Structure formats: C-alpha cells, structure tokens
C-alpha cells in the first residue's frame with residue numbers, strides 16, 4: 001500500500017517521524033533512525049547557545065518518562081558545519097527544530113536553511129501569551145521559503161487560540177504536543193527525585209500523555225486549516241491511526257522508541273498497511289479527520 005504523504009510540498013515516504021529529542025541529537029543517532037524507514041527526521045532543538053543540562057536528565061515513570069533536558073548540548077556552529085550536512089546526506093527530509101526567540105531564529109534559520117526540508121519551532125519556553133507565538137512564526141517566515149511548523153506545548157491556556165496565532169503569523173503547520181508538566185517523581189528510599197534538576201521536576205512524555213495529546217490534536221485540527229502533526233505517547237500503528245483520525249496529517253514519537261528500542265519505528269511502518277486493509281482504508285490520507293466530535 002502507498003503510505004506516502006505530501007506535507008506543504010514535501011513528499012514523505014510515510015507519515016512516521018522521530019520527535020525532537022535524544023534520538024536525533026547527532027548524525028550517528030539520526031543515521032540509525034533514518035535506517036528505520038521513517039518519512040522525515042526532526043532534529044533535536046537547536047538554539048543559539050549550547051544547553052547545560054542537569055543530570056540525570058531522564059527517568060522512567062509508570063507509562064512514560066520524565067525529562068529535564070533543554071535544547072541541544074552542542075553549539076549551533078557544530079550543527080551548521082558538521083551535523084546538518086551529515087544528516088541531510090542520509091537522503092531523508094530533515095525538519096530542523098529551532099528555538100526560541102525571534103532574535104535566536106535570525107541567527108539559526110539562515111545557516112540551517114539549505115539543509116532543511118522544513119523548520120519546526122519549539123514554543124516550550126515562550127510563556128502563556130499567544131503573541132510571541134505569532135511573532136516567531138512571522139519572523140521565521142521572513143527568513144526562509146521552507147515550510148514553518150510551530151510546536152505547541154500542552155501547558156498553554158487555549159490550544160486553539162495559540163494555533164490560530166501561529167497560523168496568522170504565517171505558520172504552515174502545527175506540531176502538537178510537547179511534553180507535559182512540570183511533573184515529579186520521588187524515590188521513597190533515597191528520598192529524592194531521580195532527576196538532577198534543581199526542583200527535582202521534569203516533563204512527562206510517553207503513553208501517559210497520549211489521551212491529552214489526542215484531544216489537543218483534535219482541538220487544533222478543528223481550529224486551523226493547516227496540517228497538524230500529532231505527537232505524544234504513540235507506541236503502535238493503532239495509536240498512530242487514532243491520531244490521524246483525530247485530524248493529524250503525520251505523527252512523531254520518541255519516548256516509546258526510547259523505552260522499547262528504535263526498531264519500533266520500522267515495526268509501526270510495517271504494521272500500517274495490514275491495519276489499513278483491515279479497516280477498509282484505501283489511502284493513508286483518507287484517515288485524516290475521520291473522527292469528529294458530535
């Protein structure tokens with residue numbers, strides 16, 4: 001079955017991508033993910049300085065993971081001169097994740113542009129007002145002709161309003177959601193958090209957040225007329241189809257692949273065709289928005 005999709009002029013062999021994070025933090029990691037047959041690679045978020053991350057930065061929790069990672073721990077120059085040229089050579093479209101303020105994007109987008117099939121802008125640290133979201137979309141669109149996706153975090157007060165702000169700034173798509181929180185776990189024997197962050201807190205991801213992410217995707221898909229890329233807790237082809245029925249045009253996953261192994265990408269892609277046949281779906285794009293609230 002033909003699983004290919006077209007997102008804003010980028011033809012992808014299938015709608016499965018790694019979400020921004022440690023599995024795409026350097027060329028060797030990206031090469032392993034590309035070999036799984038994914039439709040595109042989304043890089044770890046690049047910013048203007050290298051992140052200094054408290055360790056341990058990840059911890060398992062029931063049905064998911066907590067993390068206190070920030071953005072890439074490599075300075076952007078390494079990405080421009082070494083990482084992005086190597087990653088682009090794997091022959092899979094590269095979505096460059098960048099953040100955070102408009103002045104950061106002015107330094108990041110032009111040197112990354114020739115390697116990027118599209119840009120994904122994280123809004124994780126932009127607060128709870130939609131204006132900065134509008135502003136980063138507008139700035140990015142003035143710096144590149146490539147599609148610009150805005151990634152929304154679930155802690156904003158009104159996802160539909162934020163998605164509309166991104167689109168009115170020129171965004172070509174919305175990625176939803178980033179990890180949820182802040183969240184906490186306590187090791188009762190050590191009387192401490194397993195994370196190295198100062199307050200012990202981190203961000204929750206994995207199957208625990210899937211129902212929240214699914215509802216977010218549906219809300220956003222109803223609010224705006226651009227592709228939505230669904231992310232949050234996906235662990236199977238069934239999960240992925242749920243996201244597409246809720247309105248996603250493509251999906252990303254990270255935590256489940258970190259927990260069960262990166263061959264999960266290849267397994268999900270292999271499971272898609274028989275599952276679509278079972279459901280009586282002829283083209284994968286027919287799934288998009290099949291479910292609507294009454």
Ligand SMILES: Cc1cc2nc3c(=O)[nH]c(=O)nc-3n(C[C@H](O)[C@H](O)[C@H](O)COP(=O)(O)O)c2cc1C
Nearest residue numbers: 019020021045067177178205206232233253254255
């Ligand atoms: C360890 C870790 C690091 C992450 N780093 C980033 C990042 O640099 N940029 C970003 O936009 N999202 C980042 N995320 C969020 C993921 O891209 C994704 O939105 C979230 O984990 C939900 O998807 P999942 O449940 O499939 O992991 C990170 C998540 C984890 C677990």
